Amino acid sequence: MTSKYHPAIKALTPLDFPWPVDDPFLFCAYHQDIYPRANEEFGPDADLSGRNLGSDFIKKDGYRMYHGETVPGFPAHPHCGFETLTIVEEGFVDHTDSLGATARYGKGDFQWLTTGSGILHSEMFPLLNKTELNPLELFQIWLNLPARSKESPAAFNMYWAEKFTHFDIVNSSHLKVFTGQLGHYRASITPPQASYASSEKADLTVAVLTLAKGEQFNLPKAHNLHALRSLYFYMGNSVKIGDVVIDKPMKISLDSSFDQLPIIAIDGEVKLLLLQGVPLYEPIVQHGPFVALTKDRLYEKINEYRRTEFGGWTLPTSAPVHGEITKRFAKRGEETEWPS
Known part of the structure; x- marks a missing residue:
């Protein structure tokens, strides 16, 4: 990994278990x-x-x-x-x-x-x-x-x-936005009303980016420039962010005001998690x-x-499993919800 940081990169932190995070x-x-x-x-x-x-x-x-x-x-x-x-x-x-x-x-x-x-x-x-x-x-x-x-x-x-919506961004690469938005890539999920993510000013975004070898995604700036933004490079051999090549699992703390930051998969497919949000600045x-x-x-x-x-x-075990059924479901009271 190079020692010179791109202007958009504020810090690099090796990943351990659990991963380091920022407010909120x-x-x-x-x-x-x-x-x-x-x-x-x-x-x-x-x-x-x-x-x-x-x-x-x-x-x-x-x-x-x-x-x-x-x-x-x-x-x-x-x-x-x-x-x-x-x-x-x-x-x-x-x-x-x-x-x-x-x-x-x-x-x-x-x-x-x-x-x-x-x-x-x-x-x-x-x-x-x-x-x-x-x-x-x-x-x-x-x-x-x-x-x-x-x-x-x-x-x-x-x-x-x-x-929920998955976005094909280039050829074999795709982006999954679970909540919030990155530029025009917007999640289809409405956060629970109690959640901080329900506040527009929070600019709370969770996304997973998968890039095929040699392909590039230009990361747009945050909508609220007070948001703290981190990328977590967790899978793949090496990724180039700006002009910095990263070849180990790493948290990349970014300046959220930097627009169109290039992310390129160098040696095979790579995956990155993005966490972003304006801090709550409340006691924890x-x-x-x-x-x-x-x-x-x-x-x-x-x-x-x-x-x-x-x-x-009320169950006889603290570690219940739901049998051999391979279909996914969610049950609340008498109502059962299925994926399709």
């Missing part, structure tokens, strides 16, 4: 695991001895179990005071929550969960293929809720891959999945969870 984002994790074929319990048909089951975050044999002990994933856990944006590029996620909702999503689907006043949910990664590998690739992004929405009711929305007091404005309020929310479990968990 709180957290960004990229999960890529190649699970073996499935057993009868929707977990890996493999010997799990030697793993720190319950907290397995070291990639071994190409995958991690995370907090799962039989099925990989994250058994029932609380959240409050922010939103989770989950983009599943490959594999499946089984969602269950204390509001009584369930979902199986993947294959490019996007879940927007407003945790608000509090929710208890699980996110398991069921393995459905018993004869071949089970790859998983997803992002989970935490977006802070503004003070006005910290106590909004918890809710989740599913956006199926078939129903955080303890793991609890986010509040003050320390006193944080303690109140933790104690509330201990008393109520944010609606309670």
